[in-house]
Amino acid sequence: MKVLVPVKRVVDANVKVRIKPDGSGIDLTNVKMAVNPFCEIAIEEAVRLQEAGVATEVIAVSVGGSNCQEQLRTCLALGADRAILVQTETEAQPLAVAKILKAVYDREQPGIVIFGKQSIDGDNGQTGQMFAALTGLPQGTFASNLSVTDGKAEVVREVDGGLQTVMLSLPAVVTTDLRLNEPRYASLPNIMKARRKPLDVTTPEELGVDATPRFEVLSVEPPPGRSAGIKVESVEELVDKLRNEAKVIE
Amino acid sequence: MSVLVVAEHDNSVLRPVTLNVLAAAGEIGGDVDVLVAGHDCGDVARSAAAVGGVSRVLCADAPAYAHQLAENMAPLIVEVGADYEHILAAHTTTGKNFLPRVAALLDVAMISDIIGVDSPDTFKRPIYAGNGIATVKSNDAKKVVSVRGTGFDPVPDGGGSASVEAAGSEHDAGISDFVRDELAKSERPELTAARVVISGGRGMQSGDNFKLLEGVADKLGAAVGASRAAVDAGFVPNDMQVGQTGKIVAPELYVAVGISGAIQHLAGMKDSKVIVAINKDEEAPIFQVADYGLVADLFAAVPELEDAL
Ligand SMILES: Cc1cc2nc3c(=O)[nH]c(=O)nc-3n(C[C@H](O)[C@H](O)[C@H](O)COP(=O)(O)OP(=O)(O)OC[C@H]3O[C@@H](n4cnc5c(N)ncnc54)[C@H](O)[C@@H]3O)c2cc1C
Ligand SMILES: Nc1ncnc2c1ncn2[C@@H]1O[C@H](COP(=O)(O)O)[C@@H](O)[C@H]1O
Numbered sequence: 075m076k077v078l079v080p081v082k083r084v085v086d087a088n089v090k091v092r093i094k095p096d097g098s099g100i101d102l103t104n105v106k107m108a109v110n111p112f113c114e115i116a117i118e119e120a121v122r123l124q125e126a127g128v129a130t131e132v133i134a135v136s137v138g139g140s141n142c143q144e145q146l147r148t149c150l151a152l153g154a155d156r157a158i159l160v161q162t163e164t165e166a167q168p169l170a171v172a173k174i175l176k177a178v179y180d181r182e183q184p185g186i187v188i189f190g191k192q193s194i195d196g197d198n199g200q201t202g203q204m205f206a207a208l209t210g211l212p213q214g215t216f217a218s219n220l221s222v223t224d225g226k227a228e229v230v231r232e233v234d235g236g237l238q239t240v241m242l243s244l245p246a247v248v249t250t251d252l253r254l255n256e257p258r259y260a261s262l263p264n265i266m267k268a269r270r271k272p273l274d275v276t277t278p279e280e281l282g283v284d285a286t287p288r289f290e291v292l293s294v295e296p297p298p299g300r301s302a303g304i305k306v307e308s309v310e311e312l313v314d315k316l317r318n319e320a321k322v323i324e
Numbered sequence: 325m326s327v328l329v330v331a332e333h334d335n336s337v338l339r340p341v342t343l344n345v346l347a348a349a350g351e352i353g354g355d356v357d358v359l360v361a362g363h364d365c366g367d368v369a370r371s372a373a374a375v376g377g378v379s380r381v382l383c384a385d386a387p388a389y390a391h392q393l394a395e396n397m398a399p400l401i402v403e404v405g406a407d408y409e410h411i412l413a414a415h416t417t418t419g420k421n422f423l424p425r426v427a428a429l430l431d432v433a434m435i436s437d438i439i440g441v442d443s444p445d446t447f448k449r450p451i452y453a454g455n456g457i458a459t460v461k462s463n464d465a466k467k468v469v470s471v472r473g474t475g476f477d478p479v480p481d482g483g484g485s486a487s488v489e490a491a492g493s494e495h496d497a498g499i500s501d502f503v504r505d506e507l508a509k510s511e512r513p514e515l516t517a518a519r520v521v522i523s524g525g526r527g528m529q530s531g532d533n534f535k536l537l538e539g540v541a542d543k544l545g546a547a548v549g550a551s552r553a554a555v556d557a558g559f560v561p562n563d564m565q566v567g568q569t570g571k572i573v574a575p576e577l578y579v580a581v582g583i584s585g586a587i588q589h590l591a592g593m594k595d596s597k598v599i600v601a602i603n604k605d606e607e608a609p610i611f612q613v614a615d616y617g618l619v620a621d622l623f624a625a626v627p628e629l630e631d632a633l
Contacts, residue, residue, distance in 0.1 A: 090587060091452050100456055168424070169433050192569060197451055198436050203394065203424035212395050212500040215421050218562065228503065232562045233417040234516075234571070239503040240393070252569060253556060288433035292459040297450065300594055303615035305606075309628040312600065312618050320598045320615065322520070322577040323544060323633070 075185030075244075077120040077129040079154065080175055080205075081113035081136050083145040084195040097293045100195075109145045112190025114152070115250040118257040119220060120188055121153035128222050129186070131155045135178055137171045139163055143273060150268035151260035157273040162285060166278070168196075170285035172204035177281035179209055184245065186227065191216050191249040202249040212242035216251040325354030325444065328382075328405050330413040330423075331372055335362045335390065338371040340517050341414040343478035346375060348471045349412055350479060351441040355379040359404055359491070361397060363390035369488045376483035382491035389494075391502035392418055398425035399495040405430075408466070410444070415470035423470050432464035439475030453568040453591035473516055474574035474595060508563050515564070518547035520577045521596070523566055524559070525551035525589075527582020527603065527622055531559040536626040537581060543633040549573065549593075551583045567592035582622050585610025602626065 085091055086106040094101045109117075123129040134149035135158040136142040146157035160174050179187065189202030206213040214220070214229025218237070221228045227242045232251045260268075278285040306312045316323045327349040332339040342358075349356045358372045361384040369383040382404055388396045401422065405411045411426060413419035415437040427434035439457070440448030446461045447469065515521060522537050522544070534548065541548050549571070550564040566573055568591035578596035583589060585601070585608055593599070594613050601614035604621050611617040618625060 085452070087588070091455050093456050100452060167433060169428060169431075172428060194568070195452055197453070197568070198434075199420050200424035200427070200434050200436060203421065204428035204434075206394075207398060207425040207428035210499075212497070213421075213425070214500075215394070216417060231417070234563060236505065236507040236561060236563050238391075238505050241501045241503050243499045251562075252552065253562065288464050289435065289460050289462045292446065292461055294451070294456045294458045297454055297457050297594075300599075300613045302612045303599075303617065305611070305617045305619060309618065309620075309625055309632055312616055313629070313632045315616055316577070316598070316600070320577075322598050 075129055076131045076133060076182055077123055078179060078182055078184040078187045079113065079116045079120050079132065079134050079149070080187070080189050080201070081117065081134050081145055081149055082110040082190070082193045083107055083136060083138055083142045084110045084193055087111055087194055093294055093296050097295055099291065099294050107144070109148050110190050110193050112192060112250050114257045115252065115254050116188040116190055117149050117152050117154060118255045119250060122255065123186070123222065124153070133158065133182060133184070135160065135175065137162065137166045137174050146273055147268050148260065150271040150273070151265045152258065156271055159273065159275045160278060160281065161275055162278050164285070164287070166285050167287050167289065168198050168200040169204055169288060170283070171201050172208055173283045174278055174281055174285065175205050176208045177283055186222070186245060187247050189247065189249045191251055202247055206247040211245055211247050213247040213249070214240055214242055215249045217248050218251050218253045220248055220254065326408050327352050327354055327356045327410040327412060328408040329356060329358050330401060330411070330419070331358050331360045331368060332414045332416055332418055333360065333362060333365065333368040335365045336367055338368050340478065341416060341473040342372070343375065343481055344473040344476045345412050345414050345471045346377065346479045347476040348438065348441055349410070350377055352410055352444050357382060359384065359401065361389045361392065361400055361492070363387050373486040373488050374484050375479060375481055377479055378484050378486040381486050381488045383488055384492035385490070386494040388496040392422065393500050393502060394422040394425050395497035395500045396495050397422040398429055399497070400492045401426045402429050404492045410467045410469060412469050412471055415472050419470050423468060427468040430466055430468065432466050432468055433462060434468045434470070435460055435462055436470050437472045438469055439472050453587050454594065455587065472572060474572055508561050512541060513545065513547045515547045515549055515566070515571050516573055518575055520544045520546035521549050521573050521575045522546050522579040522581065523549035523551065523583060524554055524581050525583030526553035526557060528554060528559060534560055539630040540579070540626060540633065543630060551589050580610050580614070581626060583610055584608050585613065
């Protein structure tokens with residue numbers, strides 16, 4: 075069984091982003107980029123399925139500019155067997171990404187597709203579920219545990235009230251939450267090996283997908299500012315301030 | 325113009341976040357109908373009908389909807405939502421699960437996690453962990469939107485007398501099954517609805533030490549939350565995580581104890597009205613957003629705080 079893992083190139087989670095002065099978007103010049111953390115967890119899970127003998131091949135796929143090759147190489151170094159870049163210089167929105175991935179799915183016929191639950195730039199949290207709808211597959215979102223046996227996937231989901239377990243028939247879609255696993259680091263030999271692993275490049279047009287944007291971002295503004303308040307010297311002073319100044323406790 | 329709001333509930337109680345979603349629906353304008361999809365969920369439908377401003381409650385009561393599995397919910401919402409221009413749900417783990425699936429079946433984009441309505445097709449939503457607020461215009465005929473509860477003041481619960489009608493057929497995709505829930509039981513107010521939240525981080529050192537926070541929470545009627553580090557370390561369960569990828573809270577008072585203030589944590593709490601930070605490191609970034617900062621060892625300060633309240 076093949077496992078397909080869609081990965082997104084995003085700003086590194088540790089970067090404090092700046093908004094362009096003209097409000098047209100986020101300034102990404104000379105900013106450190108990385109594999110979306112949830113996608114790294116997805117790759118790790120796929121590699122573990124392979125190590126456990128459940129998966130036969132792990133394929134990483136990314137939709138984006140040619141520089142996404144860097145992130146795909148990282149995935150190859152982390153244990154993916156091969157990679158596919160669907161190259162487009164206009165930013166593909168979640169629905170378009172889901173359609174593109176469906177075309178890849180139709181070609182590759184994987185048994186499981188593991189997404190991240192959310193990309194940390196757009197914070198959409200949509201693509202996995204949209205892909206599941208387009209392919210008619212069941213979905214186990216926000217997974218903190220995945221076990222695959224007898225043609226089924228049991229997924230433990232992190233939900234608002236606690237945990238929920240669902241059983242899905244295969245093929246299935248899983249989206250990762252933070253506690254699914256702890257991704258490994260790529261070793262130097264594996265980074266070297268990754269350079270020789272196959273990385274195919276295609277385009278939305280070749281896959282026959284219309285990736286036209288459906289919504290426009292009119293502007294991006296900074297959030298309402300919040301400035302540091304004061305330091306209090308003691309618990310007594312804190313309680314006094316909360317009671318008599320902020321008036322948030324009785 | 326009309327809006328369909330998918331109710332958030334557990335088959336017996338209408339969850340308060342639905343009232344925040346209804347507020348967003350009210351800002352969009354037009355008739356607002358509510359879909360209650362569940363099993364043996366008549367009480368929920370009646371509660372929804374009693375909310376002011378609701379025109380009609382559509383109730384899809386069938387075993388296939390008992391656990392609101394996305395595979396079954398999505399075709400139902402597509403069916404029931406056929407004549408609506410807007411379909412809204414809360415940006416909770418339930419809404420996030422089925423709504424993108426609905427959007428894809430309708431071949432429209434989804435606008436996630438809105439905190440403002442500029443016009444019926446233009447919305448405000450946070451991106452990059454709340455470091456930017458994007459104004460987004462949908463060009464699709466139908467708008468599928470998830471709503472951040474803390475972005476909208478709830479509509480008053482009551483004063484309505486909408487009709488309740490059965491709606492929708494039973495869609496059972498037969499590809500997924502509910503196995504079990506392990507839901508945290510707590511006497512405390514729900515995190516996202518609490519007036520006061522006190523959260524602990526890695527500085528708490530153990531799950532046992534969270535008892536210190538509970539002592540304070542008892543006195544303030546507060547909910548208890550946590551940073552990701554505290555959840556990852558196994559101190560407390562996942563449903564307590566506040567942040568970009570956990571719960572978003574905006575209480576009157578947020579008390580961060582032994583939490584450094586990483587951007588991902590701030591994303592979940594920086595809209596709180598008053599923020600207090602207790603941390604032994606005076607350089608901790610949490611102090612940059614705290615209205616009142618106390619540089620102290622939490623193991624001394626928290627018991628003292630409990631006594632002082
Ligand atoms: C993709 C992604 C998503 C994430 N999502 C979230 C999220 O949703 N929520 C979240 O919280 N984090 C999230 N994180 C993690 C985040 O980046 C931080 O790692 C995390 O918030 C740190 O938790 P912390 O402040 O408890 O721990 P630390 O950063 O280790 O801070 C512990 C603090 O405790 C203080 N301390 C220690 N002992 C004491 C004492 N005795 N008395 C007083 N103070 C003490 C220390 O000075 C320190 O400031 C995410 C990260 C990534 C990459
Ligand atoms: N451009 C992309 N290329 C590949 N995978 C993507 C892309 N965008 C989103 N995804 C996948 O969808 C998940 C959720 O993204 P989003 O819906 O944008 O929050 C990510 O973690 C990826 O697994």
